[in-house]
Amino acid sequence: MSELVSMRTDGDVAVITIDNPPVNAMKYEVRVGLLDLVSRATGDTAISAIAIACAGRTFVAGADITEFGKPPRQPTGVAVIEAMEASPKPIIAAMHGTPLGGGLELALGCHFRVAAPGTRLGLPEIKLGIIPGAGGTQRLPRLVGMDKGMTMILSGEPIPAREALDAGLIDEIVEGDLVAGAIAFARRVVAEKRPLVLARNREDKLAAARGDLAAFDAAAANYTKRARGQNAPVAAVEALRAAITLPVADALKRERELFLELVAGDQSKAQRHIFFAEREAAKVPDIAGVKAHDVKRAAVIGAGTMGGGIAMCFANAGIPVTVVDTGAEALARGLDVVTRNYRNTAARGGLAADEMEARLGRIAGTTDLAAVADADIVIEAVFEDMGVKQEVFGRLDRIVKPGAVIASNTSYLDIDAIARSTARPQAVVGMHFFSPANVMRLLEVVRGAATSPETLATAIAVGRRLGKVPAVVGVSHGFVGNRMLRLRSVEAERLLLEGALPQDVDGALTGFGFPMGPFAMSDLAGLDVGWRMRKAQGLTAPIADQLCERGRYGQKTARGFYLYEPGTRTPKSDPEVEQLIVDTAAQRGIARGALGKDEIVERLLFPMINEGARVLREGIARRPGDIDVIWVYGYGFPVHRGGPMHYADSVGLAHIRDRLAAFAHKTGDDRHHPSLLLEELAAAGKGFASLGT
Numbered sequence: 001m002s003e004l005v006s007m008r009t010d011g012d013v014a015v016i017t018i019d020n021p022p023v024n025a026m027k028y029e030v031r032v033g034l035l036d037l038v039s040r041a042t043g044d045t046a047i048s049a050i051a052i053a054c055a056g057r058t059f060v061a062g063a064d065i066t067e068f069g070k071p072p073r074q075p076t077g078v079a080v081i082e083a084m085e086a087s088p089k090p091i092i093a094a095m096h097g098t099p100l101g102g103g104l105e106l107a108l109g110c111h112f113r114v115a116a117p118g119t120r121l122g123l124p125e126i127k128l129g130i131i132p133g134a135g136g137t138q139r140l141p142r143l144v145g146m147d148k149g150m151t152m153i154l155s156g157e158p159i160p161a162r163e164a165l166d167a168g169l170i171d172e173i174v175e176g177d178l179v180a181g182a183i184a185f186a187r188r189v190v191a192e193k194r195p196l197v198l199a200r201n202r203e204d205k206l207a208a209a210r211g212d213l214a215a216f217d218a219a220a221a222n223y224t225k226r227a228r229g230q231n232a233p234v235a236a237v238e239a240l241r242a243a244i245t246l247p248v249a250d251a252l253k254r255e256r257e258l259f260l261e262l263v264a265g266d267q268s269k270a271q272r273h274i275f276f277a278e279r280e281a282a283k284v285p286d287i288a289g290v291k292a293h294d295v296k297r298a299a300v301i302g303a304g305t306m307g308g309g310i311a312m313c314f315a316n317a318g319i320p321v322t323v324v325d326t327g328a329e330a331l332a333r334g335l336d337v338v339t340r341n342y343r344n345t346a347a348r349g350g351l352a353a354d355e356m357e358a359r360l361g362r363i364a365g366t367t368d369l370a371a372v373a374d375a376d377i378v379i380e381a382v383f384e385d386m387g388v389k390q391e392v393f394g395r396l397d398r399i400v401k402p403g404a405v406i407a408s409n410t411s412y413l414d415i416d417a418i419a420r421s422t423a424r425p426q427a428v429v430g431m432h433f434f435s436p437a438n439v440m441r442l443l444e445v446v447r448g449a450a451t452s453p454e455t456l457a458t459a460i461a462v463g464r465r466l467g468k469v470p471a472v473v474g475v476s477h478g479f480v481g482n483r484m485l486r487l488r489s490v491e492a493e494r495l496l497l498e499g500a501l502p503q504d505v506d507g508a509l510t511g512f513g514f515p516m517g518p519f520a521m522s523d524l525a526g527l528d529v530g531w532r533m534r535k536a537q538g539l540t541a542p543i544a545d546q547l548c549e550r551g552r553y554g555q556k557t558a559r560g561f562y563l564y565e566p567g568t569r570t571p572k573s574d575p576e577v578e579q580l581i582v583d584t585a586a587q588r589g590i591a592r593g594a595l596g597k598d599e600i601v602e603r604l605l606f607p608m609i610n611e612g613a614r615v616l617r618e619g620i621a622r623r624p625g626d627i628d629v630i631w632v633y634g635y636g637f638p639v640h641r642g643g644p645m646h647y648a649d650s651v652g653l654a655h656i657r658d659r660l661a662a663f664a665h666k667t668g669d670d671r672h673h674p675s676l677l678l679e680e681l682a683a684a685g686k687g688f689a690s691l692g693t
């Protein structure tokens with residue numbers, strides 16, 4: 001029936017193998033083949049048990065995401081799972097790799113589950129703006145209990161095989177040959193005449209949750225209150241609640257309805273866009289097939305906040321790293337911060353003590369730059385000043401071994417000018433980490449004019465090893481992210497003068513789904529940072545500059561755009577700031593008036609989108625999706641809105657063009673004039689997505 005699913009027999013055990021590279025997604029042909037072979041095996045009197053396994057790197061990693069949004073084709077995953085549950089012969093899932101989503105749901109429909117030691121199992125649907133749609137919200141909590149089921153489904157995070165065994169999700173971990181182990185397990189089940197267990201009929205593990213609905217609601221609220229406008233977490237909670245309040249058949253039906261609603265909605269469409277855009281962003285057509293250098297040792301220059309965070313990334317990924325800072329005191333302070341960070345994580349239960357020690361053991365510190373001689377990659381994270389950077393690169397050039405990559409973590413500066421301070425510009429690349437570097441996933445990889453394909457490939461590969469999402473960009477002041485951010489910052493200040501208060505601006509953006517607004521963000525980062533940067537570039541910010549002059553640097557001084565009570569990080573509005581805003585507007589002859597939330601959002605986002613269009617036209621970003629990935633992973637743009645360019649398409653470019661023209665007229669700011677690309681696309685009735693990937 002299907003070339004992607006095959007069957008062989010081993011005595012009286014049928015082994016059905018799915019082989020649909022790269023991740024055995026359960027596309028239409030797989031479902032057809034699986035259903036056919038399961039029914040053949042159950043109808044064959046010579047067969048007493050069935051094992052389902054996968055070829056290649058993983059057990060089924062889910063439904064085929066590319067099929068979402070298209071008309072459903074029968075049989076659905078649900079039909080396949082129901083056919084397996086109805087089998088009178090035991091069916092055993094033999095899992096390895098990452099059984100995720102529909103893949104794990106398939107296994108939950110089997111009577112027994114075994115897994116190889118390194119397997120990681122999960123229901124990550126929430127990350128795609130949907131919920132498990134093939135019984136996962138009903139069968140998983142019936143096997144592992146509601147607490148764990150809720151955590152897995154609402155976080156979307158997978159769990160390792162050992163934890164799955166302890167929780168009752170799997171029946172056995174198979175050391176050695178997985179399929180042989182699954183066959184042996186099947187024979188034992190048959191020999192011992194073990195009753196066939198249907199997860200849907202298990203009720204024992206739900207008893208506790210059924211007895212305390214208030215506790216369920218309280219636990220669920222922890223997730224829904226962080227949903228920031230996302231529908232999927234709310235739907236997941238409803239489906240889980242149905243597991244303890246409805247008969248299983250009705251609850252399964254409700255889960256399916258919720259899934260179908262979500263999968264057809266804009267939020268899931270946006271999140272699927274980000275899933276694929278993330279994977280595209282690191283692909284550079286003209287370096288396809290270029291081999292990255294092997295990186296065994298790294299060095300970081302500068303023990304400040306960024307340097308320390310970057311060093312932690314390497315240590316976390318198992319790569320030894322040396323931190324170099326010419327000042328002994330700065331080095332000690334930086335290493336101390338790193339140690340404290342690790343200890344805090346360990347104290348919160350986020351890291352086992354031995355693992356913490358292992359990571360700390362991978363970080364060495366020195367004041368001697370000569371120590372970078374054996375590093376395969378050196379990342380400079382010193383003061384953001386061209387002269388300082390060029391001096392450091394000139395010195396590195398004399399020490400770093402041939403073939404090593406020399407990267408700068410600059411967030412604005414010209415990589416080509418930095419590269420020119422060395423005799424090997426081909427080895428120089430930008431690796432722009434985001435703060436806190438050990439947490440934020442985005443890595444802007446900046447390709448200079450002379451950066452060699454091998455250097456670029458190595459920077460991308462290292463980024464991936466560090467667990468980052470690399471997005472390749474070109475040289476431009478502030479690259480892609482900060483270049484667009486600059487427009488938002490200017491506009492945010494302008495809105496204050498026109499009538500908004502910091503909490504209005506921040507509230508509009510958090511209402512849109514950002515975790516934080518621009519002013520709370522500046523207070524957190526430290527207003528002095530931006531002030532210093534502006535002064536270096538001859539720029540000004542009417543309100544922020546005055547706050548800095550008054551020594552209000554944000555959270556670190558308990559005063560910035562907001563006021564912070566001692567020991568808290570909760571921003572409170574401050575009459576002094578309001579007065580400053582009102583006075584400044586008056587001095588400049590600006591009449592302040594009311595501004596609505598929607599207007600604030602448009603004023604902040606549309607100029608950024610306009611700049612994004614310029615960035616695309618100049619080739620600084622290759623695809624609109626790259627810009628979306630940068631904003632989602634680096635700046636907290638709500639993933640369920642798909643990033644600025646995807647969002648722009650959903651709003652309609654003609655509307656954005658018209659609004660920008662009005663903003664340009666109102667503010668007199670030339671940057672607001674609709675850019676050429678935006679004009680062209682809007683006139684043609686097209687969106688950024690039409691530019692392709």
Ligand code: CAA
Binds near residue numbers: 025062066077124131
């Ligand atoms: N459908 C379609 N394509 C998929 C896919 C899926 N479920 N999962 C991965 N792919 C594709 C990727 O797009 C990528 O394609 P390209 O090589 O063309 O870029 C390729 O497979 C390899 O993927 P990765 O680069 O991500 O490989 P990895 O080894 O780093 O990670 C993985 C593998 C952990 C499986 C990761 O791909 C992943 O998390 N996939 C998504 C899993 C998921 O969300 N499953 C749930 C689907 S929803 C569902 O199942 C709904 C339901 O209940 C019915």
